Amino acid sequence: MPKRDEAYMRAQRDGIARAALGVLLEKGVANTSQRDICSAAGVSVGALYTHFATIEEVVVAACTLGNEELPPLKTCETWDEYVEFNVANVYDSRVADAARRIRLAFEFAAKIVTMDKAPAGVAAIHDIQNNYIRDQLQRSFDRGEISLPLGLATTTMIHVQALVGASTQLAMNPSLNRDQWITSLIRSLEITAGRVRIQ
CATH class of the missing domain: 1.10.10 (Arc Repressor Mutant, subunit A)
Structure with a gap:
């Protein structure tokens, strides 16, 4: 051969x-x-x-x-764009393909929990979203839109957890009041980032 x-x-x-x-x-x-x-x-x-x-x-x-193979993540020029883009992704968790990706992520996470050591490459998958959120928060901070009272690293972790949690909840429970859930999500993003409201 x-x-x-x-x-x-x-x-x-x-x-x-x-x-x-x-x-x-x-x-x-x-x-x-x-x-x-x-x-x-x-x-x-x-x-x-x-x-x-x-x-x-x-x-x-x-x-x-x-x-x-997913479209590139949007570089947001304002805090409002950052929120709008991420909220749109949370809403998309109800779309069939996005919901299947969430299911796959959770099933694989459950499998990893039972392993002695996570497979190589898992951290790099996680880093994609973490790095994106961190970079967008830094850009908003540099523009004076947020104050980051908890620091960049902690705020990044909180935002990733909030966005993943909201996506999961909305994908798993269609009976949730979406508007109420999203309003709460947006407010939590603002509070943790130290959103400076520009008049």
Whole structure:
């Protein structure tokens, strides 16, 4: 058998990750087998394990690729744009694809909790949102729109937790009063950031 070059191997790895993402979004972590992933990717189990030592590594690669294929995060020019963009993402948690991504994230998080060590690459997935929120808060601070009384790092953590929590709650419970939930979210973002209201 001829030796496969680096480009071929990279393309096969990405193909497996892309196929895995489709299966994982459709079936969830618990109901996806290596056979499902191999079938969707059109590869053998041996090819799968040539690229990934464990199924968890496949999930990380799939999620990483999925994030890379999403539209780029918006650079917000004002505090109001920051809030509007993030609230729109929270509302999108009810859209089928976004809801499936939230389900995948929580199922995988539950699996990681039972492991001795998180798979390589998980922290980088987390860093995407953390870095985005941190950078947007810094920009608002530099413009004098917020005072960051709790500091940048703490405010970033609070905002990530608030946004993820709101997305999860709205995705999981369609009977929630969305307007009330969003109003509360916006107010919590303002209070924790030290929003300076410009008259």
